[in-house]
Amino acid sequence: MFSQVLTWMSFIITFTYMFLIVLVLAGFQQALKAGVPDHRTAVTWGIGAFLTTWLSLALLLGLQGFFSPDPTARAPKIAYALVPFALSIGLFLLSTSFRRMVDGIPPQWTIGLQANRILGALFLVAFTQGLLPAQFAIPAGIGDVLISLAAPFVAYLLIVKHPQARSIGLLWNTFGILDLLLAITLGVLTSPGQLHRLALNTPNLLMSAYPFVLIPAFGVPIWLLLHFFSLRELKQRRSI
Numbered sequence: 232m233f234s235q236v237l238t239w240m241s242f243i244i245t246f247t248y249m250f251l252i253v254l255v256l257a258g259f260q261q262a263l264k265a266g267v268p269d270h271r272t273a274v275t276w277g278i279g280a281f282l283t284t285w286l287s288l289a290l291l292l293g294l295q296g297f298f299s300p301d302p303t304a305r306a307p308k309i310a311y312a313l314v315p316f317a318l319s320i321g322l323f324l325l326s327t328s329f330r331r332m333v334d335g336i337p338p339q340w341t342i343g344l345q346a347n348r349i350l351g352a353l354f355l356v357a358f359t360q361g362l363l364p365a366q367f368a369i370p371a372g373i374g375d376v377l378i379s380l381a382a383p384f385v386a387y388l389l390i391v392k393h394p395q396a397r398s399i400g401l402l403w404n405t406f407g408i409l410d411l412l413l414a415i416t417l418g419v420l421t422s423p424g425q426l427h428r429l430a431l432n433t434p435n436l437l438m439s440a441y442p443f444v445l446i447p448a449f450g451v452p453i454w455l456l457l458h459f460f461s462l463r464e465l466k467q468r469r470s471i
Contacts, residue, residue, distance in 0.1 A: 351375020
């Protein structure tokens with residue numbers, strides 16, 4: 232039964248992130264069509280190759296059990312996912328062209344993309360199957376579902392230029408980031424390792440194995456980047 236549950240979950244998680252890459256590239260295409268910068272095809276292919284490589288590595292390493300928790304390690308191996316995240320931030324800080332591209336993406340697009348955080352519902356399903364501890368699954372799952380359901384609504388307010396759209400967008404981003412930070416913290420505290428403090432009798436092993444490992448190894452960093460980009464766009468646009 233558990234194998235059947237994990238099989239259909241693996242399809243949902245993997246294809247959701249493949250589709251997310253397509254949508255991210257579509258957002259950059261919108262920015263490029265606005266004239267920032269030139270070489271549209273080359274830039275799009277470069278970003279697509281980076282994201283595809285990132286997801287592929289997370290998938291392959293997850294299948295090989297690379298991220299399996301080590302009780303003696305000072306930090307979980309999932310921290311390696313910070314490398315492509317750091318590279319993305321570094322590119323943003325060092326490249327004026329990349330910043331111009333990000334600024335050209337419509338703010339409703341970076342917000343609407345986070346509707347795919349509905350994947351958090353799988354945490355709740357896994358909890359009911361005895362695959363995830365309640366201390367992690369319930370707050371992380373409910374938080375992601377609420378943020379994902381609110382994303383289209385916030386994006387719509389931006390599209391119609393509602394007077395409070397910018398304020399609501401800033402608030403939504405703040406709660407979205409806090410939700411991710413809470414999920415990361417609970418994930419570490421419930422997993423075997425030196426920081427294991429919660430769910431000692433039912434440790435969180437699922438989040439370090441495929442397919443769920445794709446969420447912290449790829450999804451969470453991408454969602455944080457989208458929040459970062461969205462906040463920058465909203466702060467720069469005093470009037471939406």
